[in-house]
Amino acid sequence: MRVLALVEAAMLRQRGHLIVWSPICVATGIGLYFSLRFEPDVHVYAQLVSAIFLGAFCSWKLPTAWSPVAIGVALIAFGFLLAGGRAHLVSEPVLKWRYYGPIEGRVVSLDRSASDALRVTLDQVRIEGVPVDERPRRVRISMHGPATNLLPGQRIMTTGHLSAPQGPVEPGGFDFRRHAWFQRLGAVGYTRVPVLTIAPASAANGGVPVTYWRISISNHVQNLLPGEVGGFAAAVTTGDRSGLRSDTLLSLRASNLAHLLAISGLHMGLLTGFVFLACRVGFSAVPAAALRLPVKKLAAVCAMVSATIYFLLSGGNIATERAFVMVLVMFGALLLDRRAISLRAVAVAALIVLAMRPESLLGPGFQMSFAATTALVAVFGALRNQDLVSGPKWLKQFIGLILSSAIAGFATAPIGAAHFNTMSHFGLLANLLSVPVMGAIVVPAAVLSAFLAPVGLEWVALTVMGIGLKWILGVSEWVSGLHGAQGYVMSPPDFVLPALSLSILWVILWQGRARWAGLVPAMAVMTLWGQGTRPDVLVAGNGGLIGVMTENGRALSKSKGNGFVASVWLENDGDGADQKLAAKRWPGEPGLVQRYQTEGLEIVHLTGKRAAQDFNECRPDQIVVSPVALQLSGGCRLYDSEKLENTGSLALSKGRLVTSNEASGRRLWSLGYSGQ
Known part of the structure; x- marks a missing residue:
């Protein structure tokens, strides 16, 4: 009974802070939908609707301490329905043959x-x-x-x-x-x-007028600022990255500056902050307006209008959508005389984005942007009334910049490592040298160019913008070229990111000393990530490539062909090698028939039509992989092009063979495809 009383007291202490848990419950339901290996039928959805009504009823009848639990269950069911409804809503025909x-x-x-x-x-x-x-x-x-x-x-x-x-x-x-x-x-x-x-x-x-004008503006910017600087400027202003070379993108990723390309919270915040400040100062400079009009709220409306225009021109990806919603919530709170930046505002923005695009939960854009925003709001909210350093204003601003970059980097590092298998060791340095330039030069110049465009003088502001972007590209190239600038990380098991996120959110959002209990599962999950293993053997879905794990890392059966597959395998291994280097690791002489022994099995890879025609073995201890159709008699397990069409890619771990289609299950997006 004492334990129950303590739990009830802890639940009562959360009152006034429960709205921030709403998007977490909805996200849990969305995650459950996408984690299934089968497509739910109408009976499942009917039961979920019942669960929503039952949860609402129980929240009314249960004691105050326990009613949030019933609401949470209802929100989880709602999230599941949201994801399922969206998946059916976007259903379109899929080509069923080559x-x-x-x-x-x-x-x-x-x-x-x-x-x-x-x-x-x-x-x-x-x-x-x-x-x-x-x-x-x-x-x-x-x-x-x-x-x-x-x-x-x-x-x-x-x-x-x-x-x-x-x-x-x-x-x-x-x-x-x-x-x-x-x-x-x-x-x-x-x-x-x-x-x-x-x-x-x-x-x-x-x-498609908006998209037409967006690309037209992008082309105009790139004509005025040729080269990579113009491509960078187009990406920042319109979200069009087609003008950037792949080596530039790799350099920005290696230096942890790729977020400057995505029109997200940083860009939207800098833009609307600049417009808000400029409009507020401008209105205040006119005595009649300053004395008779709500200058602060008018400036907020101007900032919201500028955010809407920027959102439309940007292409509206997930990160931009999240930032746009966050800005509208923030300035909307200001119009209502509420605190503009708070965890409640972040929660409302997350709910709106999840309601519009529940599938965004699975992407790095949603995860990284909300992780950074939540961490920044939580930390600076806790430090709101504390003076961390004494001294001139510029020193405090510099310390704030370092702190914000460190917090955002720390919050997004596990997510970036899980999705992209890399970590930038000098990302903090690169951001300290680049973000101030972005805020003081690039964004103001971009806004000024929009005002000068009607009179044909936008080139003046774009020239200034180009100077700032050239500096950022120089920083990116320098930092990415430093020894050990980029580290490689193995892909984590599926449960790692959800468990880690929930543990850290518990630490941030729970009220009371019990919040620190969330550190225990967080550390346990990170330990499990570090002790994870990768498949012993991987087979491409077309049979054109095999990768086997050796003491020196993954060895590939070919140095050319299936380049995308090879790069993904090596990235998921946390291996920085390229396909040619990985092919040199193969334990045997190169040839048309590649063999590898593991766990009492012989993996045989036939690398072409000639090898397939000449091959006549088929023993029970063999797994034969061929990129062309093949007829063999015997007890071997044959995976030729026809069978792989039905199974997808393969993974062999400790003697257990798993196919891609088995792991993915029978879902809406797989049922209509050939091979299902």
């Missing part, structure tokens, strides 16, 4: 692939021989041939290859099919031939 032929559609967006190829996303697609009701709503094509002056709204035609989005490159890995499902991408592919324009692009043509 296609080669004419492709026609309207350009809706442009970006670049990891190999620097221009990628174009089309809607209103026409594909020869595919009925209208089976055509993908959107397709994405990589341009390996000549493709210039493409603009949203332009209708184009080309001849290329298309196929359904592929599954994970290893069992349990990132599932591109799920990502494509929520983007309504029904096919991806490439073309090597020229692109023909059927209808020109214009602001009115095709119904």
Whole structure:
């Protein structure tokens, strides 16, 4: 009874602080939906609706101390329903076979692939021989041939290859099919031939005026600021990264400055903060306005308008959407005479983003942006009334900059390491040298260029902006070139990030000394991450590559081909080697038939048609992998191109073989694909 009384007292102490737990409960329900290996049927959803009503009823009937528990259960059920409803809402046809032929559609967006190829996303697609009701709503094509002056709204035609989005490159890995499902991408592919324009692009043509103006502004900025500086400026102002080379992106990531590319909380905060300050000072300078009008609230409205325009021009990705919602909540609180920056505001912003795009919970953009924001608000909220250092104002601001960079870096480091398998060892230094330039030069110059554009003088402000961006690129190149600038981290088990996040959130949000109990599971989870292991053998989904774990790291069966798969495997291992170096680790002589012994099994990789035609072994202790269809008699386990089409990629750990499709389960985004 005493324990129960202590628990009730602890629950009562949380009153007034419970709203911050709402997005956590909703996120838990969303996470449960995506963690399933089967697609829930209508009976499951009916039970969840009942759980919501039951939770609401119990919260009314239960004692005050326990009613939040019932509300939490209802919110978890609501999160599950939210994710399931969204998954069904975005359902679109998926191409069910490999296609080669004419492709026609309207350009809706442009970006670049990891190999620097221009990628174009089309809607209103026409594909020869595919009925209208089976055509993908959107397709994405990589341009390996000549493709210039493409603009949203332009209708184009080309001849290329298309196929359904592929599954994970290893069992349990990132599932591109799920990502494509929520983007309504029904096919991806490439073309090597020229692109023909059927209808020109214009602001009115095709119904994508905002995107048209966005890319037009991006092109104009890059014409005034050529090279990587122009590409950086376009990314900062419009979110268009197509003007940046892959080596520049790698340099920014290695120096922990890639967040300056994403239009997120930093950019939105600097922009709206500058507009708010400028408008407030401007209104206050006019006596009639200062005496008769609510200057502070008018400045807040101006900041909200500028945030809306910036959001529309940015392309509206997850990070920008989160930042936009956060800004609206912050200035909305100011209009209502409430505290603008608080954990409640962060919670409201998280709820709005999750309600709009529940799938964003799984992405690094949502996780890193809310982790940084929550940590900054919590720490600076706790230090609000404390003077950390005595001295001049500039010194306090400098200390604040160091502290904020350290807090944000510490909060996002585990998430970045889990998703990207890298850690920047000198990221704090790079941010201290770059973020002040971003706030004092780049963002004000970008705002000024918008005001000067109507009179044709935007080049003046953009020139100043270019100086700041050139400095940031120089810092990125210098820091990324330092010895040991980048470390590599093995991918964690699936439970690590959710468990670590909940543990840290408990420490931040729980009221009372029991909050420190959250450090115990956090440390335990980090220990388990460090002691994790990787599969002994990995097999690509097309049978074209095998990777085996050796004492020197993963060895690959080929030095060329399947480059994307090879890079992902090595990244997930926390291995900084490239494919050529990993191929040199193979324990045996190179040849058309590669063999590897493990756990009493022989893995045989046939690397081409000739090797497949000449191979005639098939023993019970063999696993034979072939990228072409093969007929063998005997007791071996054969995984040729036809069988791999049904299984997806393979992983062998301690003698247990797991297929990608087994690990992913039968979900909406996999049921419509070939091989399911």
